[in-house]
Amino acid sequence: MNKVILGITGASGAIYAKVLLDKLEKLSDQIEDVGVILSDNAKKVWEVELGNSNYKNISFRIYDKMDFNAPFASGSAKYNIMIICPCSMGSMGRISAGISDDLLTRAADVILKERRKLILVPRDTPYSLIHINNMHTITMAGGIICPASPSFYSKPKDFEELASTVADRILDLCGFEIESFRWND
Numbered sequence: 045m046n047k048v049i050l051g052i053t054g055a056s057g058a059i060y061a062k063v064l065l066d067k068l069e070k071l072s073d074q075i076e077d078v079g080v081i082l083s084d085n086a087k088k089v090w091e092v093e094l095g096n097s098n099y100k101n102i103s104f105r106i107y108d109k110m111d112f113n114a115p116f117a118s119g120s121a122k123y124n125i126m127i128i129c130p131c132s133m134g135s136m137g138r139i140s141a142g143i144s145d146d147l148l149t150r151a152a153d154v155i156l157k158e159r160r161k162l163i164l165v166p167r168d169t170p171y172s173l174i175h176i177n178n179m180h181t182i183t184m185a186g187g188i189i190c191p192a193s194p195s196f197y198s199k200p201k202d203f204e205e206l207a208s209t210v211a212d213r214i215l216d217l218c219g220f221e222i223e224s225f226r227w228n229d
Contacts, residue, residue: 045076046218047123049116049155050104051148054085057130057167057192058093061086063207064129067215067222069103074220078104079116079123081148085132109146116151119158125218126155129165129211130192133175136164139187140178152187162187163217165210188217198225 048068052061068078080102090099107114115121128135128148135148144150155162164187168175179189192210200206212224 046074046125046220047076047116047121048078048218049081049123049126049151050078051081051083051126051128051131051135051151052086052090052099053083053128053130053132053135053148054089055130055132055135055167056089056093057165058086058090059203059207060129060165060167060192060210061090062094062098063204064127064211064214065102065104067208067211071215071220071222077123079114080104080106081109081114081151082106083109083148107147109148111147112150114147114151116154117147119154123151123155123160125161125163126151127163127165127214127218128152129163129214130167131164133166133168133178136166136175136178136182139164140181156182156185156187159186161218163190163214164188165190165192165214167192190214190217197227 116123138149139152144153194206195209215222
């Protein structure tokens with residue numbers, strides 16, 4: 045069974061986090077626990093982009109960004125997957141530099157040092173050389189950069205279906221067994 049940490053930062057792309065949360069709820073047979081870290085800016089962006097405050101109704105436990113007593117602040121808790129979706133470039137930069145100044149960056153540091161699965165989902169475009177170098181550093185440390193680049197070959201009919209193409213890719217990278225549109229399947 046998987047133990048998952050989901051970090052949601054203030055980068056644009058709250059729809060990706062919402063769809064990913066919905067899909068994680070349906071994977072209870074493959075997940076032991078999900079801990080959520082929701083930044084203050086993530087809440088503001090969610091409200092602006094999605095027009096609601098439904099993040100308050102997340103069914104998983106939400107941890108305060110400064111709660112270093114959260115189980116996944118230590119490798120001994122054996123959380124094996126961390127997804128940051130969407131991932132701001134500021135968060136990515138701090139992770140790349142090894143700065144553990146809040147629970148999000150500490151958890152990412154733990155996941156990397158324990159050689160577990162870290163998936164960062166940046167939504168920004170274009171990338172600067174600093175962003176690319178941070179992505180390179182995280183990749184070399186064992187992390188996976190999965191840009192929020194939706195696919196169109198499944199002919200998504202609305203924003204949620206479009207965001208699902210990214211969420212499904214993230215879940216595939218995590219190793220979950222999911223139903224998803226597959227190219228030429």
